[in-house]
Amino acid sequence: MVDRSSVLERRRSPLHALTEELEHGSGAGVQLHEVPFLAQIGLRVRPGSPSAAALEAALAGPLPAGVGQVTALPAGRSTLWLGPDEYLVLAPDERDGGLDPAALTAELVTALGELPGQVVDLSANRTTLELSGPHAQDVLDKSCRLDLDPQAFPVGHAVATLLESVGVIVWRTDVGTWRVMPRASFAVHVARWLLDGMREYR
């Protein structure tokens, strides 16, 4: 049996080679860093169905009801609305007291049982970039066509959209703090794209 911590040592996040680049590109006006290894579990269930009820019970919180909504859950978890029957559960890195994503997935798979729907471990499918600072919104506005002003995109709001041509989830976690979640393969491009847009505000 291999020691769990040595397995975790073997993980590499999509942006592990860019740590320094992200640090150099950050400044007083805007900062960028990766938040690696969050557990991410994809859910597909019809809202209001027994399937949804089963997962809500397992998560100890309701599924978000509509576009942009995020439900805060115990244990530092959140559920994002991605579509009318599609959600993404986010939970802390195992190293920060979270569960092994496989274990969390198994928990939810068990909760769903034979009911219609789907529970899929997507932890490595995307990574998370955190963009923050007084000019963070300006940087996003360079390539995101959504209305990002606070009245249209309040704190706690998250949606799937495009950053230039790349699909991402954009989540405003604070007035000046955004999480940008691209697919893992796009992460380096998205990080470099954001760094490029940050230069004038650094």
Added chain:
Amino acid sequence: MTSRRLATGGLIGRDETIKFTLGSTTYAGFAGDTVASAALANGIARVGDSIYLRRPRGVMTCGVEEPNAFVRVEGGYGESMLPATTLELADDLQMTWEDGIGTLDQSVDDAEYDHMHVHTDVAIVGAGPAGLSAARAAVATGVRVTLLEQDFALGGSLLGRPGEQVEGRPAHEWVQQVRAELEAAPNCRILLRTSVFGSYDNNYLVALEKRTGHLTTEGMSRQRVWHLIVGRVVLATGSFERSLIFAGNDRPGVMLASAAQAYLGRFGVLVGERVVVFTTNDSAYPVAADLAAVGATVTVLDARPSAGCQLPPAVDVRFGMVVVETLGDEVVTGVRIASADGSDVVPQELECDLLAVSGGWSPNVSLHSQRQGALRWDERLVGFVPTAPVARQALAGAVLGTSWTEGCLSEGAAAGADEVSPVHAGERADRAGATADLWLVPGPHGDLATHFVDPQRDNTAADVVRAVGAGMRSVEHVKRYTSISTGLDQGKIGGVLTIGLLTQLLSAPDMAAVPAGQPGQVVGDGAEDGEVNEGGRATNASMRPSPGALGTTTFRAPFTPVAFVALAGRSRGQLYDPARLTPSHGRQVELGARFEDVGQWKRAWYFARHGEDMDAAVARECRAARENVAYMDATTLGKIEVRGADAATFLNRIYTNAFAKLAVGKQRYGVMCRPDGMVFDDGVTFRLADDRFVMTTTTGGAARVLEWLEEWSQTEWPDLDVWFTSVTEQWTTIAVVGPRSRQVVAALAPDLDVSKEGFEFMAFRDTTLASGIPARIARVTFSGELAFEINVSGWYGQSLWDDVSAAGESLGITPYGTETMHVLRAEKAYPIVGQDTDGTVTPQDLGMSWVVSTKKEFVGKRSYERASHNATGRKQLVSLLPLDTTLRLPEGSQVIEQAAAPEGPLDGPARMPIPMIGHVTSSYHSQAIGRSFALALVKDGRDRVGQQAVASFGGRFVPVEIGDAVVYDKEGTRRDG
């Protein structure tokens, strides 16, 4: 040259001198100057020559409509065709005049350009009196307001009349006060130097901001393209003053009256001291007054019998008079004048050094018209005006023909507050006074060769006459026959002049040939029967049509020029297109991989060692895979997890072959087709549980397959319980291939029985690797060799790559790339969807009838009963073996029958068409069979196996033998090792 700058006046910063160079001469100007105003201040009357006729030209306008004064900026990337009238003077600008045409700098423009996307509740285009008033009113309502102004100063037409009283104070003070209010408001964004060049559906505006001409910050773009999604657009775009068509109307010293006023009022430049003002309307009288007030000698020639306004003091006004010709050589020294009605047979001459012209005003309707906003010809305003704003837009000020400042303010305020304009149409015409519809002043010499309509394109009234003579009637045809309005002008100067001129040249019966549907055109115009309608008056009694009967040319973006590099924004160089990377990308770079693009993915193409070329590397990699063991990154294949009670039923309907009975723990290759029966995608699908599958797709097809599955599920079969989630990047996959792959996998996964008996072909197992990493290992092959595909979470992708490298090191495991993968699969005739297929190819065409179920129903099945499917002549996948075994046919080579081939090579097109029977889809050199080979789609190819044909490329014709598609290991003996 004498300075034309007055000692006082203007809105320039006289304490800030700016040096600039035009040609080889250095001049001085002031902050707040344009290049044109500084040039005029320095006494430069003649700028570049005209484009074709090489006539001397001078500054004619003070705005974006300038047809003559263009400069190229030198130093760094040379930018051409910049109107001197809009270019802000900056220190050490080095410029040369251009003769109506630019030259493209062949070097790379390495300046930065970027984009910005914003939403605003109200966007106001134009910051003249109407726009400023609209902005002030909109800001007061508390919504988000964006004010866009192409100039570097706010004020619009007021800039030229700084002394005019506005709301009880001089205009320039009023502008500064409004500016301060707007800047202080938290809900207002002011974008100066920003030209809205496109107006699109749903109030989507696109604008170009010029940024670092006046500022420089590290990392700041030189220009920025703004994309604005707008709740309500207020167009306060003003109007263009028209010139008049008379002989020599392009000579330096001829200038629009409003421009002469602006150079004086805004820049303190008195362009001429002996001025003739030639007008058809009242708007030129204040110009005359302003010029006279600073000491110029001014004579007004008014084509009308009388004026509708008070006459300025100290100005000689002559009614019913026109300019028939300018006099002078390089610059205007005088004008020949005559009576407007032609009664004065002996033209008189007047000396002058400036001829200020006003032929009336054309509302700047471009952005309105880009949105298909309707126009009508206003008989009294003598111009095309918007009939009504388009949805969620408002119009205010001179764009509607509102010509007086107070009217612009109240109309702007209403537009800004989303209220109805208090100004009535009749009031606009009353306040503007009468404008004579004078479209042509015949010359004294009988010709029209110097009566310029579009000075930038050097088009004259003679060109329009010739176009009409050639049968052109529509203004669109005349535009293209002559090239009027095709340059930078885009109708700003030449548009309405051409239309007006056409009304002089066409009679009512001619109008029968005018096609309908032009902007501003009145359907069933009354010109024919001489009746007046809303669109126009049939002047000159029965025969002369109204401009409203012709309509305008179509207004299209961009309103002002925009460089492609600005539209590209930051999508250049390294950021041109997203590069998708796999978790082990870095490792492959370290191993010397050359990459190729597959979709947006970077895939290792081949790994060159010790100065190998590609052929040598691929040969080595192929041998390793067929004779030893090799590994490749297969992460890029699309992966979709499918779950639900009806998942198997769904897959059974989507794939051509059966999936219902696939056992748990096994995989199956499947092909999916469109309803027309053509191959759409393919891949292997794993059954994880009765109700759970993982489907793989082609690398490029992942997204469209997921949408395809969702479309059938959501729209056709919503009753099926089935769910789809993309897991493409959740997993990373490494293929371990070759006769000794079993040893490598055994070392990696000690818990797994990898024996032939214990791990059969097309089975898969979930296990934990020696490293502790959970993995799913599949026995599957894309080479015909014994092979395993190891899947782990993407987090462990790099670790897996390292572990495979280490586990195979003692065996000499070899990394390989996509080129080797292609050779290996082509030897086995495994098709690549999108390379060997093109949307016209069925599974049967590929020789894969075995994958098409005859029992169950599936998408596309019905098409296999169609006559076209069963007719002869379908292209089928075969191999081509060039008789020259070293020759690799280029992919795309045409295949023809032997009898159709010419005797020898061709160095040009064949004289007669040569019928083709197919084309090469894939072509490689095979290590396994020691020769070149190709896959090709050939008509009735399977019936031709064993026959010779000819492949054609680049004028060559080479003999090939048609063979069975599979060229290696036809019996499939190698897959079990």
Added chain:
Amino acid sequence: MLIIDCPHCGPRTEDEYGYGGQAHVAYPEDPSALTDAEWAQYLFYRDNPKGLYSERWVHSAGCRKWFNAVRDTRTYEITATYLPSDPRPAPHGGPLAPTTTAKE
């Protein structure tokens, strides 16, 4: 750039969407019962009206849901968006002209 009102996500720009052709062209219940001509009608023939047109779109970059939109082909104005399970909305109180189906 059209701005399309996704029934689930609200207004988003056109680049987030994919186009799916004419809506309300149902996959025939029993394709094998159709003549070649009827099957060809289903495969290849679509309406091309000057005016209102019901068409399928997918919100690719957002909720991944397919939906229908009524678009005026003359003006690009999208007058309604609705779920695939919903009937076609009547414009201004009147019914839309029927569209071609394989059975007709």
